Amino acid sequence: MPLPLISEAPVADVTPDVTPDVAPDVAPGSKRLIDRLSADGRLPLADFETLLSSPSDADRAYARVRAADVAQRQFGNRVFVRGLIEFSSHCRKDCLYCGIRKSNREAERYRLSPEQILACCAEGYRLGYRTFVLQSGEDARYTTEVVTDIVRRIRAAYPDCAITLSIGQRSTAAYQQFFDAGADRFLLRHETADSEHYGRLHTAGQTLESRLACLSDLKEIGFQTGAGFMVGSPFQTVHHLAKDLVFLSEFRPHMVGIGPFLPHHRTPFGDQPAGSVDLTLFILSLVRLMLPTVLLPATTALGTARTGARDAGIQAGANVVMLNLSPPEQRPKYLLYDNKPVSGEVFEMTEAVRRSLSRIGYDIVVDRGDHPKEIR
Ligand code: SAH
Numbered sequence: 001m002p003l004p005l006i007s008e009a010p011v012a013d014v015t016p017d018v019t020p021d022v023a024p025d026v027a028p029g030s031k032r033l034i035d036r037l038s039a040d041g042r043l044p045l046a047d048f049e050t051l052l053s054s055p056s057d058a059d060r061a062y063a064r065v066r067a068a069d070v071a072q073r074q075f076g077n078r079v080f081v082r083g084l085i086e087f088s089s090h091c092r093k094d095c096l097y098c099g100i101r102k103s104n105r106e107a108e109r110y111r112l113s114p115e116q117i118l119a120c121c122a123e124g125y126r127l128g129y130r131t132f133v134l135q136s137g138e139d140a141r142y143t144t145e146v147v148t149d150i151v152r153r154i155r156a157a158y159p160d161c162a163i164t165l166s167i168g169q170r171s172t173a174a175y176q177q178f179f180d181a182g183a184d185r186f187l188l189r190h191e192t193a194d195s196e197h198y199g200r201l202h203t204a205g206q207t208l209e210s211r212l213a214c215l216s217d218l219k220e221i222g223f224q225t226g227a228g229f230m231v232g233s234p235f236q237t238v239h240h241l242a243k244d245l246v247f248l249s250e251f252r253p254h255m256v257g258i259g260p261f262l263p264h265h266r267t268p269f270g271d272q273p274a275g276s277v278d279l280t281l282f283i284l285s286l287v288r289l290m291l292p293t294v295l296l297p298a299t300t301a302l303g304t305a306r307t308g309a310r311d312a313g314i315q316a317g318a319n320v321v322m323l324n325l326s327p328p329e330q331r332p333k334y335l336l337y338d339n340k341p342v343s344g345e346v347f348e349m350t351e352a353v354r355r356s357l358s359r360i361g362y363d364i365v366v367d368r369g370d371h372p373k374e375i376r
């Protein structure tokens with residue numbers, strides 16, 4: 001059964017002009033900073049550090065209600081769904097946090113053919129998905145030509161859909177070719193905006209500088225570009241998180257992916273604690289206030305970390321959910337972290353999310369769900 005069609009245009013870009021009368025016990029200092037972030041779209045590093053140091057329940061509640069208000073003004077009660085197609089679990093990189101890193105010899109590897117990817121799109125389309133997110137490890141087997149061909153075929157078959165790539169770092173020329181073939185968006189989390197911290201999460205040869213160069217290429221080319229990071233990644237401090245938020249305020253991406261770090265038992269960080277759900281929710285609210293029109297998913301990692309956290313993410317200011325269109329038999333092999341959900345038919349999962357969101361007053365909609373200012 002297709003998703004119900006809701007056709008209103010997104011609400012225009014408006015900055016909230018009223019402060020909701022909520023969280024009366026919010027600390028005056030926190031309230032001032034949250035209000036300033038909302039008004040200016042940025043804060044100095046030291047102010048982000050203050051905000052993030054030890055937010056009280058009241059601080060978080062204040063940010064949440066203000067952020068939900070901004071999201072409501074931008075998008076109404078509409079939540080965009082994305083169909084995620086995890087098309088290869090091969091990766092030549094070795095990010096220390098990730099379950100499909102090259103050095104994890106136990107990880108099972110698979111690749112989807114272009115025909116299998118198109119079959120995933122067909123099922124998603126039938127169920128009302130109008131954005132396909134093609135994600136993979138960094139797999140050299142999918143050359144520039146191969147990816148371009150896949151994008152071209154999806155573009156031809158689904159002219160009314162958005163195509164998002166999340167395939168890691170490539171050359172400027174390759175990115176340009178994907179864009180010319182019809183890809184609309186690209187997700188490439190910066191992971192951490194501190195180069196020393198970046199070094200501790202990755203192996204030699206992976207640098208923040210090269211990651212940021214890719215992000216600026218992508219934006220320059222014209223992609224709706226997504227950055228982002230994990231909350232609670234090993235060695236992360238409040239200073240690093242503050243730098244992440246300053247980076248987002250300067251780079252001003254169209255999309256921001258933020259979820260808690262979750263350990264994977266076959267990685268060097270397998271015994272590290274998971275990131276905080278409450279801190280992730282607070283940061284989602286701050287990002288919504290800072291970038292009112294941003295496409296902000298309540299991520300799978302967030303939903304995995306705590307039951308009900310995906311809905312809480314929407315209530316904290318997120319406006320996107322991603323559901324897995326990958327073939328069910330391959331999903332257990334794309335295990336970035338432990339306990340990632342892998343079971344369930346797409347139809348049932350979609351319905352479950354729809355029901356859950358409708359209980360809190362939101363509708364998932366049949367819509368490409370573009371960034372309001374970047375419709376091509
Ligand atoms: N290979 C591509 C896309 C796949 S990984 C890339 O790296 O860009 C997509 C995202 O999953 C990464 O950006 C990372 O932030 C997240 N991720 C990986 N391992 C994780 C973990 N253990 N916990 C939470 N998120 C993780």
Ligand code: SF4
Pocket residue numbers: 091092093094095098099100101102136137138168
């Ligand atoms: Fe590969 Fe991406 Fe995992 Fe890094 S995060 S190991 S690039 S799949």
